[in-house]
Amino acid sequence: MISIPAVVPRIKLGSQGLDVSAQGLGCMGMSTFYGSAKPKSDMIQLIHHAVTSGVTFLDTSDFWGPHTNEILIGQALKELELRGEVELATKFGVTTKDGQVEVRGDPCYVRAACEASLSRLGVECIDLYYIHRIDIRVPIEVTMGELKKLVEEGKIKYIGLSEASANTIRRAHAVHPITALQIEWSLWCRDVEVDIISCCRELGIGIVPYSTLARGFFASGPELIQNLPEADFRKRMPRFKPENLEHNKRVYEQLIAVASRKGCSPAQLALAWVQNQGNDVSPIPGTTKIENFNQNVGALSVKLTKEEMAELESFGAANVVKGDRHGQMTYTWLNSETPPLSSWRSE
Structure with a gap:
């Protein structure tokens, strides 16, 4: 396993000036979805370790908990006096109504969500504020218009999108420059390469890949699923269903072989593939353990040749992996087109 580099590189994320760790x-798994919430003291220690190691780009959301993840990050920033040392990203737009997931992008909700996040985080300004999921009932121009006002008021510095199609990105960017797109991108999730990545690069938008380790599968293989508690939502993800898992485990087995040659772990190799995509990419692998964090950061030191990149890509080609990447594909970029602005009638 390759250890943490002496200096974590930094990149310019997007073309508006946001400087972040590479x-x-x-932070999602610290509070929700991946089993029960972890002890606050341990998570604050992990955040402190990350920042002092040079990983200063922290990613949270108001939906995680809900709200408890932002509260945790806010507490860590306050206790450790870290606000000036981190680039803080959070998200809005996903909520629940009558026990069902609801996506909202109407101006009233945008503003209320931002004010609430500022309060929970205990900050005066959010560095990067993402639309977590696209509300397909509201023209993206309307949602962006309210975000633009929040930038002008100094409540947020930069605007991001998450799980947005190329067309949605272009429409949003025409209202106010988009700094970053957060999207699932990994060795076994490569549909974004068709036109979304090229769109971001054409417009000068940074790329923030999530689930780069296939939600932990590239770190632990099939044993990961066997050992998860029932409350962990990965148990219900299509690619981890028994009928697909037996097939998909081959990707992990092939990773092991190449990782052995490279002198790194399979997780480091999978993450290195994303890191080697360019200097406009800052992946956000999540963890709740310092030893796993150290392994993730070590991936920054793994350099891959064009031949090695191609070999890895052959393992995770679209026709190789079985099952959808998410249990709710409705809430992905595949379903992010919004009505035209001309259709909007504000109340």
């Missing part, structure tokens, strides 16, 4: 820290 790898970030996804």
Whole structure:
């Protein structure tokens, strides 16, 4: 296993001036979805370790908990006096109504969500504020118009999108420059390469890949699923269903062989493939353990040749992996087209 580099590189994310660590820290699993919430003291220690190691790009969302993940990050920033040392990203747009997931992008909700996140995080300004999922009932121009006002008021610095199609990105960017797109991108999730990645690069938008380790599968293989508690939502993900898992485990087995040659772990190799995509990419692998964090950051030191990149890509080609990448594909870029602005009638 390759250890943490002496200096974590930094990149310009997007073309509006946001400077971040070349790898970030996804904080979702600290509070929700991947089993029960982890002890706050341990998570604050992990955040402190990350920032002092040079990983200063922290990723959270108001939906995680809900709200408890932002509260945790806010507490860590306050206790450790880290606000000036981190690039803080959070998201809005996903909520629940009558026990069902609801996506909202109407101006009233945008503003209320931002004010609430500022309060929970205990900050005066959010560095990068993402639309977590696209509300297909509201023209993207309307949602962006309210975000633009929040930038002008100094409540957010930069605007991001998550799980947006190329067309949605272009429409949003025409209202106000988009700094970053957060999207699932990994060795076995490569549909974004068709036109979304090229769209971002054409417009000068940074790329923030999530689930780069296939939600932990590239770190642990099939044993990961066997050992998960029932409350962990990965148990219900299509690619981890028994009928697909037996087939998909071959990707992990092939990773092991190449990782052995490279002198790194399979997880480091999978993450290195994403890191080697370009200097406009800052993946945000999540973890709740310092030892796993150290392994993730070590991937920054794994350099891959064009031949090695191609070999890895052959393992995770679209026709190789079985099952959808998410249990709710409705809430992905495949379903992010919004009505035209001319259709909007504000109340």
